[in-house]
Amino acid sequence: MTLRERAASLAKSVFRALQASPNDDQEKAATDVIEKAIINIVLEERQRCANVASAHGTPDADRANKIAEAIRRAEDAEIAGSAAKQW
DSSP states (O other): OOHHHHHHHHHHHHHHHTTOOOOHHHHHHHHHHHHHHHHHHHHHHHHHHHHHHHHSOSTTHHHHHHHHHHHHHHHHHHHHHHHHHHO
16 A cells, blocks of 8 residues: 555545545545655654664664665655655
8 A cells, every 4th residue: 555545545534533525625635634744754753763773883883874874765765756646
């Protein structure tokens, strides 16, 4: 399931919980907001994890930095791909 599909599913769940019947524009707007929130959370957590890995000055710190950078690149590519699909 893509990030966009997850956001859409969550938006539908919220509307169901509110017993609301949104039109297509409202559903898209809610999905957009949820998707952006998920992306921001992922980016913040990624940075937090990278900082924790970098802060521990062990012999594996260089490896941790390389792993964190690889994760950043992969997530950036995934987020860019997801954003490109919706436009």
